[in-house]
Amino acid sequence: MKAVVNYSSGAGNVEIRDVPIPSNLGPHDVLINVKGAGVCGSDLHMYHDIQGFPVIRPVTLGHEYSGVITAVGSEVILFKEGDHVVSETPAYVCEKCIYCRSGQYNLCPHRKGFGVLVDGAMAEYVKTREAIVHKIPDNVSFEKAALTEPSCVAYNAVAHHSRIRPGDYVVVIGPGPIGLMCTQIAKLFNPGRLTVIGTRKDLSRLEVAKQFGADEVIVAEDGDVVEKILSYGDGFGPDLVLDAVGVSATLKQSVDVVRPAGQITKIGWGPAPIGFSLDPLIQKAARLQGSFSHNYPMWEKVLVMMEKGEINPLPMAKTYLIDEWKLAFDEMDSLAHAKSIILPNP
Template sequence: MKALVKYAAGPGNMEIRDIPEPKAEEGQIKIKVLEAGICGSDLHIYHSDIAIPVNPPVVTGHEFSGVIAEIGEGVSGFSVGDRVVSETAYDFCGVCDYCREGYYNLCVERKTLGYWYNGIFASYTVVPAARVLKIPDNVSDTSAAMAEPLACVCHAVYDLCRIVPGDLVLVSGPGAIGMMAMQVAKAHGATVIISGTNVDIPRLELAKKLGADYTVNLHTENLEEVINKLSNNYGVDVVLECSGAAPAINSGLNLIKKRGYFTQIGLAGKKIEFDIEKINYKELHFSGSLGSRNYNWRRALKLLADGQVNLEPLADTKLPLTEWETAFERFEKKEGCKFFLLPIEE
């Protein structure tokens, strides 16, 4: 089968290759990939500027929906033909303090689908049965393929933040993650501002349609004035920073109220500078966010099944796997919201 492979360390070093079709071994499930989303971290793997361990040669990609094609020995509770998704934490030690406390996303032995084990930019992938979740009947394949980033947002919001009804929340960066964060915050009863730049104008328009209370183009509007007016000059209660851009991080630190919650979701891909004393002087609850855990996946699928989050409109660009370079280039230029690579039928 054809697959998109990171074949060696270093920038680039990625191409379509023919590899053997995998088989489900004991305790595993083989899944036929239906739809596969591109994550910003896939670009970081391509550029080799990501801190998560990568083990080339490896099939990349980790956001997907699929249907069970084969079930390995010892697996119960699933049937061939079930529509499923899979967690990305393919393997972890299970005995360290983090694993025992349920935060296996922080296990130092964690090895990730699409980084260390062959991922989903292919026709088939094989994963441990313990990582597989069934897709609710009323959730489309397209929406289910975005359950992974939604689970990451759920981790950032439910595990690392606090949003209560009536809170004023700033979401910086109207990409797919930002759109999800906006909707999860809305599901908590928050009033949400989402900010972007001129390049994000189509995304900001989409954010309005998906329920954003306020959208701000930083090139033409004054975000501080908007927030001061809405907050009586106190600032926002919560910042969900989804862009990974230094200006957005610094702006968020300036515009958050004292004792507010600031959760960094976006990855910068490089070192950045910000005034750490603002965290002290404002007594901020400041947290980074990495990946997800099983509870977040179950929560994400429930949000989708209950209609509290609408992801279908985000999937505006679907290209065949053979056009991955075009998709990566357009993703980096923000020429769309959520990009998908569709497997090659063989």
Template sequence: MLALQKIAIGEERLELREVPEPEVRPGHVVLDVAAAGICGTDLHIMKDEYRSEPPVTLGHEVAGTIAAVGEGVLGWHVGQRVVSETYFSVCGRCESCRTGRPNLCARRRSIGSFEPGGFAKRVLVPATNLHALPDALGFPEAALVEPLACVVRGMLELNDVQAGDRVVITGPGPIGLLALQVAKASGARVVMLGTAADTARLALARRLGADAVLAVEAADTLDVAVADALGGPADVAIECSGAAPAAGLLLRLVKKAGRYVQVGLYGTAISLDMDQVCYKELRVSGSFATTPSSWYRALALAETGAVSLAAVVGSTFALHDWQRAFDAVTQRVPGKVLLIP
């Protein structure tokens, strides 16, 4: 089968290669991939800004149908529509694993970076990672459950965004659009910030319920504009863009004793004014990947319609057209770009 792979460290390129189809093994299932989302992490892997073990097939935002079931797997059968958590293996014994945070296990190996991922016709995953798709959730939008679970982790599990909160978000990409919907579903007021290049994406944010959308180029007046739109200064600032200037901007915009949540990855070290964190007594929180509990909450939000994944689906491309798909991501087309193997 064809698979899109990172070939080697030090080579900022991907290659479509012929690889053997995965063979089922005990405790695992093989999925027919229906859709796989392109994530910013895939771009970071391509540029050696995120750890990986090439040659490896990329793609960790995966939805599909069970094609084969391994020995010892109970409760799953061929033909079921599912999504899969991203880790392939963890140690199961460290403090992180034993306290419900397998995402922080030092021995964690994930699909799409250390094990073959979903940018291929088929992918092998542990059966313990599976979540059945509700009838209301179809393909290709089901591939967005994974980024939604990331947002749930950062906003609800670690920071408890709730009704009445005034929220400002930077980055109207797929993660930012999901964060917007989660905040609105929680009863918050939301302002979405983007750049002049984000006109179409900001328009989508407005359609998805943002109380206001603003361009960061008007930096001198943003404090007043954000406060006017929210009815006061932001209680919570959520950085989804992975653009270094956004971090400094949000430290300025968030109110004293407010919360700053980092969801986007930068791929390199950035400078942050920690004096502002102290002067304003801010609570700064990072968020990385997902936990099993965040997947259950994400699926509930999607199934009930509190969050529309279909509204965030942007463009879809066949696997052989992967270069155009990656170009679409870098060109900031609205919504999530997906590969259909």
């Protein structure tokens, strides 16, 4: 079968390879014929070999996917051949640590993600585990369902890890796929004002932010961002800042603007040291909260909201055939649109 394989370290070392269809299904495994595979920022980081996490190579990329079940292991009871499904991202968790036992398996120290440490979904087939598969509602397309994963990342950050109430002033930094989905989900809480910050390069993605419910977008190069944010309302700043970028400069901005007793939720990663004092955070008695990945109940909720049309990531996306993987990567990289989806079996 065709697969988009990151075959060695070094920039640009990705190609289409002919690899075997996954076989030897374990008793709890499920084989999926992949219908949609989203390209994630982390796939692009691996493509450029600038990822900040351990990887194995060669590895088939992709961890955001939907498809049709074509085979199930001998002890699978919840699914059968022909079911339309999505799967979560942890190809392996230990099932023994306190986080696995309490349903917070996204925090399992032994977690291995698809497309990073286990072959992923930018291929005609992928093998996954019954425990992390979900049925897709009838009215949700495979393309839309393939973006359940980034929607759940945003859901976890906004609905689970943030304190957010109707009327709140909410600022999202970074209109990438996660920032855009944070915008859409924050909108469900009926904020008093929802502001999204990007750069000149983000102009097309900032348009999507407006479509996703932003009251205002700020282009960082067009004046003092901190001043603009603090000019709204009583001048004390946003109740909640969602930092979906990951560089130190945006965390500094977040600390500078967050309302006393407010919250910063940080979703963006960056291996560099932050390089500034966190004293203002302490003086403001504000909260700095990390958010990572998602778990089973969040997927079920996001799928319900997709069925009702309350969550719809598709306006930020463009689809490509698997042979066009390079175009899919490069166009997303150039910020032409926020999200590329590869269709391995159109």
